[in-house]
Amino acid sequence: MSAPAADEPPLWRRILAPAIEAVEEIGVVGELAFKTMAWAVRPPFRVQVMVTQLEFVGVQSLFLVGLVGFFTGIVFAVQTVYGFRRFGAENMVGGVVGLSLSREMAPVLTAIMVAARAGSGMAAELGNMRASEQIDALETMAVNPIQYLVVPRVAAGVVMVPILSLFFFIVGLGGAWLVGIGILQLDPGIFADRIRTMLQPDDLIQGAVKSVVFGYAVSLIACRHGYYASGGAVGVGQATTRAVVWSVVGVFILDTILTSMMTAVS
Amino acid sequence: MAEEEAPHVVIEKLVKVYGDRTVLHGVDLTIGRSETLVIIGGSGAGKSTLVRHLIALERPTSGKIMVDGVDIAALSDVELNQARRRFGMVFQKYALFDSMTIFDNVAFPLREQTRLDEKEIRDRVLAKLRDLGVEHAAQLTPAQISGGMAKRVGIARALVMEPELLIYDEPTSGLDPVTSRTVDDLIEEMREKFGVTSAVITHDMVSAFDIADQIAMLIKGRVVAQGPPAAVLESSNEDVQGFIRASGVEATRLQRRRARKAPEELARVARARQREAAAAVAAKR
Numbered sequence: 001m002s003a004p005a006a007d008e009p010p011l012w013r014r015i016l017a018p019a020i021e022a023v024e025e026i027g028v029v030g031e032l033a034f035k036t037m038a039w040a041v042r043p044p045f046r047v048q049v050m051v052t053q054l055e056f057v058g059v060q061s062l063f064l065v066g067l068v069g070f071f072t073g074i075v076f077a078v079q080t081v082y083g084f085r086r087f088g089a090e091n092m093v094g095g096v097v098g099l100s101l102s103r104e105m106a107p108v109l110t111a112i113m114v115a116a117r118a119g120s121g122m123a124a125e126l127g128n129m130r131a132s133e134q135i136d137a138l139e140t141m142a143v144n145p146i147q148y149l150v151v152p153r154v155a156a157g158v159v160m161v162p163i164l165s166l167f168f169f170i171v172g173l174g175g176a177w178l179v180g181i182g183i184l185q186l187d188p189g190i191f192a193d194r195i196r197t198m199l200q201p202d203d204l205i206q207g208a209v210k211s212v213v214f215g216y217a218v219s220l221i222a223c224r225h226g227y228y229a230s231g232g233a234v235g236v237g238q239a240t241t242r243a244v245v246w247s248v249v250g251v252f253i254l255d256t257i258l259t260s261m262m263t264a265v266s
Numbered sequence: 267m268a269e270e271e272a273p274h275v276v277i278e279k280l281v282k283v284y285g286d287r288t289v290l291h292g293v294d295l296t297i298g299r300s301e302t303l304v305i306i307g308g309s310g311a312g313k314s315t316l317v318r319h320l321i322a323l324e325r326p327t328s329g330k331i332m333v334d335g336v337d338i339a340a341l342s343d344v345e346l347n348q349a350r351r352r353f354g355m356v357f358q359k360y361a362l363f364d365s366m367t368i369f370d371n372v373a374f375p376l377r378e379q380t381r382l383d384e385k386e387i388r389d390r391v392l393a394k395l396r397d398l399g400v401e402h403a404a405q406l407t408p409a410q411i412s413g414g415m416a417k418r419v420g421i422a423r424a425l426v427m428e429p430e431l432l433i434y435d436e437p438t439s440g441l442d443p444v445t446s447r448t449v450d451d452l453i454e455e456m457r458e459k460f461g462v463t464s465a466v467i468t469h470d471m472v473s474a475f476d477i478a479d480q481i482a483m484l485i486k487g488r489v490v491a492q493g494p495p496a497a498v499l500e501s502s503n504e505d506v507q508g509f510i511r512a513s514g515v516e517a518t519r520l521q522r523r524r525a526r527k528a529p530e531e532l533a534r535v536a537r538a539r540q541r542e543a544a545a546a547v548a549a550k551r
Contacts, residue, residue, distance in 0.1 A: 140353060
């Protein structure tokens with residue numbers, strides 16, 4: 001039953017469609033965020049389900065995050081030494097790498113890694129559960145699917161992304177140390193001293209705050225796309241793609257906002 | 267006992283619209299307590315949409331769905347969660363949880379909704395799996411079993427809670443004839459033992475006439491015939507006769523295979539169970 005051309009929406013509606021969709025999207029995500037909060041504080045608290053998600057988001061991402069952190073630290077150290085040598089400031093490399101990793105690189109890249117690995121997995125799993133009526137089955141068994149499926153995933157994102165981010169920071173610093181001292185012949189004492197003097201507790205706290213926000217955003221966006229997926233296998237595929245794309249875009253938008261706010265406060 | 271005569275489920279002027287497509291056009295249906303209503307009709311007639319409203323998986327565009335005198339479409343999420351403890355549903359696509367074993371799938375509602383200990387849960391689950399001939403698959407996952415077995419596990423999961431209102435969405439589709447009759451027997455057993463009220467969607471005409479107290483035929487979102495099986499069989503409605511003819515089953519085979527108790531008799535059992543459940547909830551509080 002194909003719709004006749006006369007049924008097409010008016011021109012103004014077609015022009016405004018992206019804006020309308022954006023507003024609708026904010027509404028959908030906002031509603032899911034509210035429901036997630038409301039169901040998170042209501043018993044029963046399913047410890048086993050929560051542990052499974054912590055393991056999925058955290059433990060299973062550890063190797064990937066460590067790997068990316070290690071290479072990021074190496075590349076960042078090499079590039080900083082290359083640039084700073086031009087004006088004889090390579091002694092600052094340790095501090096600059098430490099600052100960049102703690103305030104930006106660790107939270108942002110960790111969130112992107114979690115979006116790519118765990119976020120896509122969440123969207124695909126929830127989307128598949130929606131398509132095969134498993135979410136409906138939960139409802140018929142008087143189990144609220146948001147409480148059972150979304151709350152543990154969002155909570156796991158909030159808890160594990162800061163921990164993974166800290167791990168990224170430490171491994172990244174290790175990579176920078178290895179290449180800086182081992183290959184680029186920097187002085188280890190000065191390298192360590194610059195980290196100690198330039199890196200303030202505030203920098204680590206700001207990184208941690210960003211990680212919490214990113215963890216929440218990435219897991220919520222992934223759950224939103226999976227939970228409301230429609231259209232069978234194709235729909236699940238689209239939901240997974242959208243989950244990763246919008247999580248990554250969301251991380252950069254939130255990073256801009258948070259960085260502006262935090263540097264203004266500083 | 268005027269209270270016992272009140273119908274269990276009353277659907278009034280139910281309309282469901284998706285976008286610019288109207289799927290249900292003001293459906294009126296009544297299911298008496300401990301009755302089995304079988305809904306027949308062509309694909310895309312709105313049967314699944316209709317039964318999904320009974321358990322509030324869909325919210326109506328307009329109209330009411332009264333279960334025990336309460337409009338379930340008007341309940342909040344929390345109230346609905348309470349109400350759903352009395353419902354069960356067998357899904358067309360099984361809807362088994364991929365991440366769990368067959369045993370855990372069937373045990374899931376017991377673990378979530380009751381305070382039974384693990385031994386009691388184990389006994390009940392294995393008994394139900396045995397009834398459906400899938401006990402040997404208890405430790406397998408849904409991906410490791412056939413479609414027919416998955417269907418039976420889905421039925422076991424819905425029956426294990428012994429709910430007051432059971433909804434079956436094509437319970438015998440994809441099953442061999444022998445297993446199909448076993449499923450009919452189980453639907454009947456639930457009714458005879460516990461006074462369960464059932465709504466069954468089926469394309470299996472033998473099954474429909476075997477288990478139904480009432481048959482409703484849905485065509486393009488409208489109920490075109492409703493009544494006891496004998497009345498539907500003799501209906502002069504073209505659609506009904508066409509559907510029965512097209513099923514290829516001789517009219518003489520479309521009859522009940524067994525003697526059964528009247529719904530009024532079973533309604534007393536159902537009421538007693540309802541009172542017991544209410545007392546158990548009150549005791550917990």
